[in-house]
Structure formats: C-alpha cells, structure tokens
Amino acid sequence: MTYLNNQKSESSFDVNKFLINYNNNKVFSKLNKSPFEAYSNKRMPIFVMNDIFNDEEKQETNFDFNEIEKDGEFRIQTNQNPKSLDISSNSEIKVSKRENIFDNDKPIIKRSSSESSSTTTLDPKIEKKVFEAFDIFEKAVAEFRFGDYTLSSGIGPIANSLLKISIEFGFYTLGYVVLKIFIDYVNDENILIQVGKGLCGFDYDDVSIWGTSTVKDLLHSKSDLQKGIGIELIDNWQSKKLLDVLQSIEVKTQWVQDYIDIVIKDFGEPT
Amino acid sequence: MYYIHKLSTPALETKLASQQLKSFNADFLHQEFKTNSNTLSFWSVNNLNNINKSDSVKAILLAQGQFSSAAFVVLDKNDIAKNNLEIIESIGNTGYKGKSNLHRDLCNLKISTVFDLFEIYKDNVKKESYHFRITKSEMKKSILKLMKNNEIDYNHIQNTLIIAIFRDLLKTEKSFDEKSKYCRNLIFEVSKCKPYLLKELFEDFIKNKYDSQLFLDLIKTAFCGLSDDFRIEEGLFDITNDISQFNNKNIIDIINLMINLSKTQNNSDFLYLLEDLKNCDFQTFYNANLGVS
Numbered sequence: 001m002t003y004l005n006n007q008k009s010e011s012s013f014d015v016n017k018f019l020i021n022y023n024n025n026k027v028f029s030k031l032n033k034s035p036f037e038a039y040s041n042k043r044m045p046i047f048v049m050n051d052i053f054n055d056e057e058k059q060e061t062n063f064d065f066n067e068i069e070k071d072g073e074f075r076i077q078t079n080q081n082p083k084s085l086d087i088s089s090n091s092e093i094k095v096s097k098r099e100n101i102f103d104n105d106k107p108i109i110k111r112s113s114s115e116s117s118s119t120t121t122l123d124p125k126i127e128k129k130v131f132e133a134f135d136i137f138e139k140a141v142a143e144f145r146f147g148d149y150t151l152s153s154g155i156g157p158i159a160n161s162l163l164k165i166s167i168e169f170g171f172y173t174l175g176y177v178v179l180k181i182f183i184d185y186v187n188d189e190n191i192l193i194q195v196g197k198g199l200c201g202f203d204y205d206d207v208s209i210w211g212t213s214t215v216k217d218l219l220h221s222k223s224d225l226q227k228g229i230g231i232e233l234i235d236n237w238q239s240k241k242l243l244d245v246l247q248s249i250e251v252k253t254q255w256v257q258d259y260i261d262i263v264i265k266d267f268g269e270p271t
Numbered sequence: 272m273y274y275i276h277k278l279s280t281p282a283l284e285t286k287l288a289s290q291q292l293k294s295f296n297a298d299f300l301h302q303e304f305k306t307n308s309n310t311l312s313f314w315s316v317n318n319l320n321n322i323n324k325s326d327s328v329k330a331i332l333l334a335q336g337q338f339s340s341a342a343f344v345v346l347d348k349n350d351i352a353k354n355n356l357e358i359i360e361s362i363g364n365t366g367y368k369g370k371s372n373l374h375r376d377l378c379n380l381k382i383s384t385v386f387d388l389f390e391i392y393k394d395n396v397k398k399e400s401y402h403f404r405i406t407k408s409e410m411k412k413s414i415l416k417l418m419k420n421n422e423i424d425y426n427h428i429q430n431t432l433i434i435a436i437f438r439d440l441l442k443t444e445k446s447f448d449e450k451s452k453y454c455r456n457l458i459f460e461v462s463k464c465k466p467y468l469l470k471e472l473f474e475d476f477i478k479n480k481y482d483s484q485l486f487l488d489l490i491k492t493a494f495c496g497l498s499d500d501f502r503i504e505e506g507l508f509d510i511t512n513d514i515s516q517f518n519n520k521n522i523i524d525i526i527n528l529m530i531n532l533s534k535t536q537n538n539s540d541f542l543y544l545l546e547d548l549k550n551c552d553f554q555t556f557y558n559a560n561l562g563v564s
Contacts, residue, residue, distance in 0.1 A: 163434065
C-alpha cells in the first residue's frame with residue numbers, strides 16, 4: 001500500500017519526470033502538480049498509488065484522480081517497496097523505512113490480506129468515525145421525512161447534516177459517508193436529491209477526490225431527476241474537468257439536454 | 272410591479288419550458304415545488320431592468336443557506352390578478368440590511384391555483400426577460416460586494432451561509448492583508464451577533480485551512496467582538512471567568528503561546544490543545560503553561 005503525503009515523510013518522490021497513462025485517455029505529464037493543495041496543511045493519506053497503475057483497483061476504491069491541477073511538491077510514503085511499483089524508468093524515488101504517520105482522524109485504506117487482495121476495509125477508528133458521521137446524516141433523514149422546512153430558501157436538514165459532517169469530521173470522512181449513502185439509499189430518490197443539493201454548497205476543491213464519482217453515479221442513474229441533480233453539481237462545482245463527464249452522458253429527455261446546454265454555455269462565459 | 276421567485280432547482284427552468292404538466296411525477300410537489308403553510312415566497316421589484324442585480328435578488332441571495340447556482344422566474348402583477356392569486360406583504364428573512372420589506376407571500380394556495388401558477392411559469396420561462404439564472408460564482412461576488420459595503424445584517428443571515436462565506440473568504444486569492452481584513456470583519460460581526468457560531472467557524476478553519484498568522488488575527492478579533500459580560504456556554508470560548516478580567520496583553524500572550532505550542536505539534540494536537548482550552552479559564556491556562564502555580 002502506498003500513500004502520498006505532503007508533510008513529514010522521509011520518502012520523497014520526484015514525480016516531475018514521469019508520465020502516467022491512466023484510464024485509457026488520461027495522461028498526466030507532470031504529477032508534481034498536487035491535486036491536494038486544497039488540503040495543503042493536512043497530513044493525510046491521499047490515495048493508493050497502485051490505483052494509478054491499475055484501473056481495477058482504482059474502481060474498487062471508487063476514487064477519482066482527475067483533479068491534478070495545482071502546483072506544489074508532494075511526497076510519497078510507502079510501506080511497500082516503491083521499486084516494486086510499475087513506475088516508468090525515469091522516475092526518481094528515495095526509499096525510506098519510516099512507518100505510516102497518518103492522523104487518526106483521516107481514513108486509511110487497508111488491504112484485508114495482501115496488496116493484491118480485492119477487498120478493502122477501513123481502519124476501525126476511521127470506520128467508527130464514518131458511522132458516527134452517518135448517524136448525523138440519518139437523524140437528518142428522519143427530520144427530512146417528518147419535519148417542517150422550506151426548500152426555496154435556506155438548506156434542508158440533509159444538506160445541513162452534510163455541512164455539519166464536513167466541519168466535525170472533515171471532507172474525507174464526508175466522502176465515505178456519501179459513498180455509504182449512495183449504497184444504502186440507492187432506491188430512495190428523494191434522499192439522493194437532497195444529498196446532491198447539499199453537495200452543491202461545497203467547492204469542488206474540497207470534494208474532488210470523491211466528488212467526481214458521486215457526479216458520475218448521479219448522471220448515470222436512470223432517473224432524470226437524479227441526472228438533473230448531477231448536472232446541477234457540475235453547474236455548481238464549475239470544474240472544466242467535469243465537462244468531459246457532462247458531455248459523455250446519454251440523454252433521452254429534452255429538459256435534461258436543455259439543462260446540459262445551459263450549463264455548458266455557462267462554462268464558456270467569463271464569470 | 273413584478274415578483275421574483277427562486278426556483279428550488281435550476282433544472283426546473285428547463286423542465287417547465289419543455290415538459291407537459293401532465294407528465295410531471297407526483298413527487299414533484301414535494302421535491303421541487305414545496306409550499307409552506309400554503310404560501311410561496313416572492314420578492315417584489317419595480318422593473319425588469321437589470322433585474323439580476325436588483326435589491327430583491329440580493330435579498331434572495333442573502334436568504335439562502337449556501338452558495339449555489341439558482342434560477343428565477345418573474346411574475347408581473349397582471350399574472351397575479353388574472354388568475355385570482357392572492358399576494359400579501361410579509362417580512363422576509365434575509366440578511367440584506369433594510370430590504371426584508373420587499374418580501375411577498377403568495378398565499379392561500381390551493382392545488383388548482385398551483386396548477387394555474389405552473390401555467391404562468393411555463394409561459395414566463397419562454398419569455399426573455401421573465402426568467403434568469405445566477406451562477407454560484409456570481410452569487411459569491413455579489414455577497415462579497417455586499418459585505419464590502421457593510422450591507423449585511425448578520426442577525427438575519429443563515430448560519431450555514433456564514434460558514435460558506437467564511438470558507439470562501441479563506442480560499443480567495445487575495446493578498447493576506449485583504450483576506451485577513453474580510454475574515455476579521457466577518458468574525459467580528461459573528462462574535463457580536465452569533466458568538467455560538469465561532470466554535471464551528473474556528474473548528475472548520477483549523478481542520479481545513481490552518482494558518483497560524485490568520486488564526487491569531489481572527490482569535491483576537493473574536494475577543495474584541497465579544498462583549499465583556501458575555502459568557503458563551505460551550506465551544507472554544509468556554510470561559511468560566513468574566514473575560515473582562517484579562518487585558519489585551521494576556522490574551523495576546525495566550526494566543527502566542529498557543530501558536531508556539533502548535534508549531535511543535537501537528538494539526539490534531541493543536542485541536543486537542545483547543546479542546547483543553549475550552550475546559551479551563553484562560554488565566555489557568557496561561558499560568559499552567561508558564562509554569563506559574
């Protein structure tokens with residue numbers, strides 16, 4: 001397992017010099033542009049490096065690495081010999097024996113048996129936090145179903161709970177909560193729509209690691225309403241990298257297509 | 272006279288324009304056209320010129336709970352009269368100073384009048400000047416400008432929007448001084464109007480955007496904004512003794528101490544430090560860390 005870390009790691013990794021072919025059509029020529037500058041003062045495991053080189057594992061963790069856009073050095077920390085990774089020959093890696101030093105409140109993905117295992121589990125401490133955060137969400141769901149609130153102004157209880165989770169537990173835990181919501185509430189459109197509306201309030205920088213897959217989930221839903229929320233997310237997150245996602249979806253309904261056209265047009269206009 | 276209504280979702284604009292009413296799902300009323308006490312919220316405006324920059328739209332933006340793109344539909348008074356809809360003046364819950372009187376309620380709505388309203392909306396979303404959109408970045412700019420002009424009433428702005436504004440200020444690519452100025456302004460107002468919100472703001476700040484210099488500025492500002500006799504029952508400023516017993520130097524020293532300690536720690540430890548801080552009064556904290564019994 002390999003992590004990227006931007007602080008306090010003795011292992012360093014000059015990523016300026018190699019290319020990564022990823023997901024068939026993505027080539028990152030300069031990975032020294034850290035996608036994680038938004039989290040610049042945090043120590044956190046970023047993602048499993050193997051994912052970059054192995055599409056299957058990438059899908060398994062359900063993260064997306066499209067947002068590699070900001071300058072800044074970062075370092076790699078690993079408990080696997082980086083030399084065993086399939087990195088192109090002109091990359092430079094300094095190997096360290098230092099163990100993981102991650103924060104307890106940051107999610108750590110652990111392979112259940114070996115590196116090549118197909119199952120991933122969360123660190124128990126992190127899992128506990130995810131469940132605590134999910135409790136907040138579930139209380140909000142109850143409030144949403146039975147409470148009195150307005151949608152036209154303010155935000156509903158579900159959106160409010162997502163904001164609360166982001167403050168109390170951080171965006172990374174929120175990502176796990178959202179992934180869990182999309183599994184547990186897969187057939188509950190009303191809840192997913194409220195979740196989508198809540199996510200609109202966040203900036204893409206904060207949620208990019210898991211946000212893109214969330215958008216994809218919504219856009220590939222059979223429901224037009226969920227598609228609409230997916231488009232609304234792209235509309236709000238205003239990341240040009242999401243344009244590709246938007247343009248690639250299949251649309252059968254006129255209003256959805258019209259909405260896509262409006263959002264694409266807005267992308268083209270200077271703000 | 273015209274009346275502006277913010278649609279619950281921007282997608283509704285295109286849906287109304289291209290879809291027959293009969294094909295709408297039953298959940299639509301709950302999901303996208305939710306009435307409250309049989310009323311719908313509108314904001315009045317005198318003319319359609321530059322309507323997206325009108326006071327009413329600013330009032331709507333400052334009534335929201337988060338930054339997000341929005342679509343609006345405009346009705347004129349003839350639409351209201353022609354369909355026997357009832358609209359009354361009511362006080363709007365907006366953070367735009369002195370503009371809450373622009374709010375109107377379309378009241379006593381029945382299922383049949385809601386359908387009439389849909390038909391008006393369907394017509395108006397096809398007319399050029401009767402509908403418009405505001406993007407998230409435009410909303411941010413607009414609110415920042417209102418903040419700059421001191422036109423925000425922090426007593427009536429939603430807490431979640433305050434958090435959103437704070438987060439946005441921290442991310443702006445302005446110079447440190449300018450960023451600090453805006454943030455201090457916000458923290459000062461919040462400490463006066465909604466001190467209970469400081470805990471969340473600082474917690475969020477520390478978790479996501481730790482910057483010791485800015486943090487120092489903001490903590491000092493928060494102390495300035497808190498009145499001497501104000502006691503906050505929980506959170507970062509859980510001070511058991513009256514804050515007025517500390518002079519500025521004490522506070523600055525404490526903060527400096529805290530910052531120095533934080534430099535030797537990682538973010539989590541800094542958080543724990545703040546957790547400790549809320550459990551003791553500042554004098555004790557100060558003495559303890561200087562080795563004074």
